[in-house]
Amino acid sequence: MKNNNNNFGFALFCLLVLSYPLQLWAASNEVQSIRIWPSPENTRVVFDLAAEPAHNSFALDNPDRFVIDLRQHKAQARLPGTDGEADLITSIRSSYTASNQTLRIVLDLSSKASANVFSLPPTGPYGHRLVVDFKGEQRELPVAQARAQRQPGRDIIIAIDAGHGGEDPGSIGPSGTFEKNLVLPISRRLAELINNEPGMKAVLVRTGDYFVHLNRRTDIARELQADLLVSIHADAFTSPQPRGAAVWVLSLRRATSEVGRMLEQKERHSELLGGVGDVIRDSTQERYLAQTVLDLSMNHSMVSAHQAATHVLTELGQITRLHRREPQAASLAVLRSPDIPSILVEVGFISNPQEEQQLRTAQHQQRLAQSMFQGLRRHFRASPPADSLFAQQRTREYRVQRGDSLSIVAQRHNVSVDALRQHNQLNGDTIRIGQVLRIPD
Template identity: 50%
Template structure:
């Protein structure tokens, strides 16, 4: 028997294995550095899912990453870097010819979080490095807001509204057919809403995200709590697999998620201690007193959800004057940004970015301003009706007078008599029209 067929088979197998190994080579296509006030995310875009190991070195501080089965070299020389945590990214001697070694030079000692992400439009496979600076000072804005909220000012503190622009940085959110990123739309609307709130005496906005960077979903409510927020408003733009759906909607936390979230907080003693303002520190870890903790949390969650639902109705009423509503009643869902037991929280879908007409509208500044104004009007009406204790608005409400409507009186006549505007009368009394009835008792706001 001839040996040549066997040799040919072996040669063919060797060629196939060699070709397979060559075809499996990964490659770094691009690198992005996303800095935020207390966090930096570094993203490597790759041809395929990465196989990696890493370790850290000190003096100087470095993060070293070995990417297996990766060939070619990306040029880091022109990489944009505005991070306070990353000095530079460079190559070092690899473990073998089939790998590359990356070195991220750091400005200080940081414990990194490293993970891979599968392809999601517009990105391919990615290797992500999260560097969080736990020693960083709060941003100037958040620091000021905490002080203004908690300073010893008697009953005149501002009402704090936390505004969360959905997505950001590495997470673009939904993408419209014309290439519009949801993260840009939400930030633009959030900035307009914040401007309106800051212009209103007795109110103050806290921006969870002020630029194009990503904030972890759980950290968003943490930041709002540290700012002393009385309300959390998350802004998004919806999307669907077909272009037909359109319209806005408002979402609140579902009861199922609320119940599981209560259990989650109770499991972490430091969490419900923070929630109860330190009260948990004096509550013993016994069955009977654990019930007390649960009751306090339950009451807090119940109040937040009731408030959220009532405000959602007001926002829907205002938004339908500006845009079509996809859902005409508040919707309940298990959304991560709505799980804070102590802060009333809502999520506003401003429209479907997957609908070409609504994508065009959302790119129109005047339309975004109308959406922001609708949210602002609803939030203002809500807090005029039920201002938080210790605020300027709560004190002014206590000083308000009342008037019983007589025959022949109208809002315009009463506005002239008490030297207030018709609009302020309507807001103080939660009126949707200029109509009043005989015998109706109206609150007269301070002029």
């Protein structure tokens, strides 16, 4: 009997010893910082936490508020200050209930907004996070609206995607440089150069320091009816030795499987096929017809992307070292759209200390933007969309035949002799049989 009492006492002691730390740990969470990321389509509030959150949330109105209860939370006299601001969030306040160890956080809102709340595990420079995404109005896309009816002589639309953004810093250089802070100014410089070129128009997918979901980036390019999507990044490796720029295109194996996944999304047929989806819907041949159309579209997109990548690489090689001299194939998310030619440009290795410092300079960023612009312009001059201004401006050629004179050639092609002479840099009116003349449009 004595032995049984001893066993019972030992078991009780163990239970008390084990339960005490559990109670202590249960109330160990803490809000360490609060970050607000406004964007054209949503407002994101991120709570950096000491541990994985146990939470629930709900909305209130009159006035509009959003409430988050963080359970198993230690007493916190006040919340840390917020990094960033947004028109939607007028204030953030809190209270603590000791009886159930719950921190209640109230976000006062300027208007009613639906919210999506989720937690994220530690990754990159961040620990545990609780994220609140307030959905806003869809961004206006005036370029797409203006081109709803495509007109001859239209601008070539290039969607420029600055990688990462917001709470996603991308790669981090040896001196602490964030990739997101390098690619955005390069993207802006490239957009400015494109917009100064008659017949070309650039639209930034990300205009500020906020995150855009990877799938949403290609969706935005599609809404813009873009002729090309250019995603700009800075590479990184586990060692500091690699350096140089590279351009990536979609791998065929990934593209084929992506077509299959997109076919399963019936609601996107109309968007992908330019309205054909409504005609072929509910047909027994729908899947096979859609497969054929998407395969053709994908093949055209991949060929166009490879050509654009080759031109961009050639120009980049004039001003910086190349890590790879040929376009590389990968299954990167921003390259997977089957209906929009897409390339991803790695402007250099941020993990290389010398290249990191070079990428930080405005002069090098401008050179990179200029070289990418030259490559894109060369590509579209060589292969312009049929209804674009570039296509209308494309030069025709004529080989001089026996009996031709400069005035006869000019009359035959409905151009002036002066224009023909100037376009071919002729000092006089003499031409020879077999000579190729460039005919201005």
